[in-house]
Amino acid sequence: NAGVTQTPKFRVLKTGQSMTLLCAQDMNHEYMYWYRQDPGMGLRLIHYSVGEGTTAKGEVPDGYNVSRLKKQNFLLGLESAAPSQTSVYFCASRGTGVVTEAFFGQGTRLTVV
């Protein structure tokens, strides 16, 4: 099973450029999440989705947009990248059963110069 797959794995952007990170899961999970990981700050929730066609803001949503047009995909967009968005981005998915945990992708290392 592929689980949660993120593309790309690495990317360097210039300030002001835009890009989209793709997250795909094959576990038929309802919930999907985007986090950023920065040294000393843990994982901070950017946006999340509780089902196809829904999105909600997390702890640090500014500068990002998301879309969940298909249940298996959750896209994270940066319209105008800034150096402060240099980070490692993790996508996760989770089922809606009683005892469920989140499954994570391998991460995307993004550098904005």
Next chain:
Amino acid sequence: AQSVSQHNHHVILSEAASLELGCNYSYGGTVNLFWYVQYPGQHLQLLLKYFSGDPLVKGIKGFEAEFIKSKFSFNLRKPSVQWSDTAEYFCAVSSSASKIIFGSGTRLSIRP
């Protein structure tokens, strides 16, 4: 709003020492609690989880955690650490609103 505090930012231990990592959360309702581990260069993997029932939860690789509701704590323990336990450890909390909020993480370094 939910929040999670991990007070130990970096812990250094010798092999065979006992480990306890602190985790406190703030949320008044029913919560689900998790500990995840991130080995160098890898993604997060689940160590253990608590949803209900016995407050002492056993996970993989000899880890366990105790949920103390009155203290809003979910501390991670291991009786005897190994060099291979070198990693970053994250506590997380999820409420019925489906968000999962993580703490800032504790880096564990094990001296051979």
